[in-house]
Amino acid sequence: MAGRIFVHKEITVSSFAAVGGKEEKAGPLGAYLDYHEESGKFGAKTWELAEGEMGGLALQFALAKEKRNPKDVSLVFAGDLQNQCVATTHGLLPFSIPYLGIYGACSTCTEGLLLSALALSNPSVVRCAALTSSHFCAAERQFRLPLEYGGQRAPTAQWTATAAGAFLLCRYEDSPHPVRLTLSASMAGRAVDGGLSDASNMGAAMAPAAADSILTFLSETDTSPEEYDAIVTGDLGSEGTRLLHQILADNGVSLGERHRDCGMLLYDKDKQDIHAGASGCGCSAAVLAAYFLPALSSGKLRKILFLSTGALMSPSSIEQGEDIVGIAPVICLQSGKENHFV
Amino acid sequence: MKFDKEKYAKESKKGAPRSPLLRNGFATFWVGGSICLVGELLYRFFLSLSLLPKTASVSATVALVFASALLTALGVFDSIGRYAGAGTLVPVTGFANAVVSPAIDTKSEGLILGVGAKIFTVAGPVLLFGTLAGGLYGVLYALYLLFFGM
Numbered sequence: 060m061a062g063r064i065f066v067h068k069e070i071t072v073s074s075f076a077a078v079g080g081k082e083e084k085a086g087p088l089g090a091y092l093d094y095h096e097e098s099g100k101f102g103a104k105t106w107e108l109a110e111g112e113m114g115g116l117a118l119q120f121a122l123a124k125e126k127r128n129p130k131d132v133s134l135v136f137a138g139d140l141q142n143q144c145v146a147t148t149h150g151l152l153p154f155s156i157p158y159l160g161i162y163g164a165c166s167t168c169t170e171g172l173l174l175s176a177l178a179l180s181n182p183s184v185v186r187c188a189a190l191t192s193s194h195f196c197a198a199e200r201q202f203r204l205p206l207e208y209g210g211q212r213a214p215t216a217q218w219t220a221t222a223a224g225a226f227l228l229c230r231y232e233d234s235p236h237p238v239r240l241t242l243s244a245s246m247a248g249r250a251v252d253g254g255l256s257d258a259s260n261m262g263a264a265m266a267p268a269a270a271d272s273i274l275t276f277l278s279e280t281d282t283s284p285e286e287y288d289a290i291v292t293g294d295l296g297s298e299g300t301r302l303l304h305q306i307l308a309d310n311g312v313s314l315g316e317r318h319r320d321c322g323m324l325l326y327d328k329d330k331q332d333i334h335a336g337a338s339g340c341g342c343s344a345a346v347l348a349a350y351f352l353p354a355l356s357s358g359k360l361r362k363i364l365f366l367s368t369g370a371l372m373s374p375s376s377i378e379q380g381e382d383i384v385g386i387a388p389v390i391c392l393q394s395g396k397e398n399h400f401v
Numbered sequence: 402m403k404f405d406k407e408k409y410a411k412e413s414k415k416g417a418p419r420s421p422l423l424r425n426g427f428a429t430f431w432v433g434g435s436i437c438l439v440g441e442l443l444y445r446f447f448l449s450l451s452l453l454p455k456t457a458s459v460s461a462t463v464a465l466v467f468a469s470a471l472l473t474a475l476g477v478f479d480s481i482g483r484y485a486g487a488g489t490l491v492p493v494t495g496f497a498n499a500v501v502s503p504a505i506d507t508k509s510e511g512l513i514l515g516v517g518a519k520i521f522t523v524a525g526p527v528l529l530f531g532t533l534a535g536g537l538y539g540v541l542y543a544l545y546l547l548f549f550g551m
Contacts, residue, residue, distance in 0.1 A: 095463050104509070105509045106509075108511075150430075161539060185451065200506055204502075204520075204523065205502035205503045205504070205505065205506035205507075205523065206479070206505075206506055207473050207474075207476060207478060207498070207501070207505050207506065208479060208488055208498065208502040208503075208523065209473070209479045209481060209483065209485075209490070209498045209502075210482055210486070210490065211425070211482070211484015212483075213417065213420070214417070214418040214420055217467060252406075252480065253404075253406065253409055254407070254409060254410055255409075255413060260413065260417065261445070263413040263417070267402075267404055270402060271402050271404075274402050275402075278464035297418075298413075298417060298418075302409075302412065302413055302416075305412060306402070306404060306409075309403050309404070310402055310403050332483075335418075346433065368433045388497070
C-alpha cells in the first residue's frame with residue numbers, strides 16, 4: 060500500500076492571522092481576531108469581492124507580523140467556496156505572489172497547509188503561504204436562498220462564517236524568529252460517501268470522512284488519541300460531532316473531551332442564532348489562527364491533530380439528489396521543535 | 402472503518418434536533434393571524450372609501466404585498482420571517498418577499514442578467530404551476546359548462 064502519512068522535517072508555521080465579520084467578533088474568539096469589520100463589506104461593492112478583500116487582509120496581517128514583503132513568498136496555496144474560487148483570485152491580485160488555486164470545500168485550510176508543507180520539501184521553495192476564506196453573504200447567495208428571504212432554517216443547519224485565515228510556512232532555517240511550532244506530519248483525506256444528501260445537515264454528511272481520517276491517521280502512525288492534547292475537526296457542528304463520536308465508538312475509539320470542533324468554538328451557541336454551529340472554510344482557518352496556533356506557540360498545547368472537514372457538493376449536485384461526499388485532510392501540529400514522527 | 406450507510410442514515414435522522422413545533426406553531430398562528438387581521442381592516446378601510454367589494458379586496462392584497470416588499474427592501478422582513486415561519490410565508494406577504502429578495506440579491510449582476518433573469522428563482526415554481534393549474538381549471542370549467550351548463 061502506498062504511504063498515507065507524509066512526515067515533514069523541520070517545517071514551521073512562522074506567522075498567521077485571522078480576520079472576521081461582526082458575528083465572529085461577537086463570538087468567544089472575537090478578541091483574538093487580528094481584524095474585523097462590522098458591515099462585512101470590507102470596502103468592496105459586492106459580497107464576492109468583499110470576501111476577496113477579507114482574504115487579502117488576512118494575508119497582509121500574516122506578512123506584516125514578520126515584516127515581510129509579498130516578494131519573499133515563493134508560492135501561495137489558496138481557495139474559497141465561490142465558483143472557480145474568484146474571491147481568492149481577486150483578493151490575491153495586489154500581492155502578485157505565484158498562486159496555486161485549491162478547492163476542498165471547507166477542508167481548504169488544512170489542504171493548503173498540507174500542500175505548503177509538501178512544497179517546502181523542495182529546496183527551491185523558500186516560503187509558502189496558505190490562505191482560505193468564506194463569507195456568509197456570498198455563500199448564501201451561491202448555495203442557498205437570497206439574503207433577505209424570510210424563512211426558517213433547519214435546526215441542523217450551520218452558519219457559514221465570514222472569516223479568513225492566512226498562514227506563512229517555511230523551513231526552520233528560514234524562520235525569522237525562534238521556532239514556536241512545527242507541522243510534523245500530514246495525511247490527505249479520502250473522499251467518503253456517507254450516503255446523506257441533506258444540504259441542511261452538512262455536519263452529518265462530513266462526519267464519516269472525519270472518522271475515516273482520524274482512524275486511518277491513528278492506525279498508520281500507531282498512535283492513540285491519548286497522545287494528542289486535542290483532536291480538532293473543522294466544522295462538524297453539534298450534529299456532526301454527535302455522529303462522529305458514534306462512528307468512532309462503533310470502531311472502538313473514544314476521543315472524549317479531547318475532541319474540539321472549530322464550528323462549535325467560533326460562535327456562542329446560546330447567544331447567537333447559528334443553529335448547529337459554524338461552517339465554511341474560513342471557520343477552521345480563523346479558529347486555527349486565532350486559537351490553536353497561539354496555544355501551540357505558547358506551549359499551552361503540545362501536540363494536536365487538525366482536520367478541516369469539507370462537504371464536496373454543488374448546488375446542482377444537491378438538486379439532482381446526489382450524496383454529499385465528505386473529505387478531511389489531516390495535519391499534526393506540535394509545539395516548538397517537537398516532532399513525534401522523526 | 403466499520404460503517405453502515407443505512408444504519409447511519411437512520412442514526413442521523415433519529416438523533417437530530419427537531420424544529421420546536423409548539424413554539425413555531427404559536428409564532429405562525431399569531432403572526433399569520435395578525436397579518437390576516439390587518440388585511441381585513443384594510444379591506445374595510447377601502448370599503449369605507451366606497452370601493453366595490455371586489456376592488457376593495459384587491460386593494461387590500463396590493464397594500465399587503467407593498468408592505469412586505471418594503472419591509473424586505475428595508476432588510477426587516479427576513480428577521481420577521483425567521484421568527485414567524487409559515488406565519489409570514491403562507492399569506493401573500495411571503496410571495497412578495499420571495500420575489501423581492503432575489504431581486505435585491507441579484508442587483509449586483511445587473512438589470513438583465515441579474516434581476517431580470519433571477520427574480521423568479523424562488524417564486525418561479527409557484528408562478529409556473531399556479532398558472533398551469535389555473536389554465537387547466539379554466540379548460541375543465543369550460544367543458545363542464547359546455548356539457549352540463551344551462
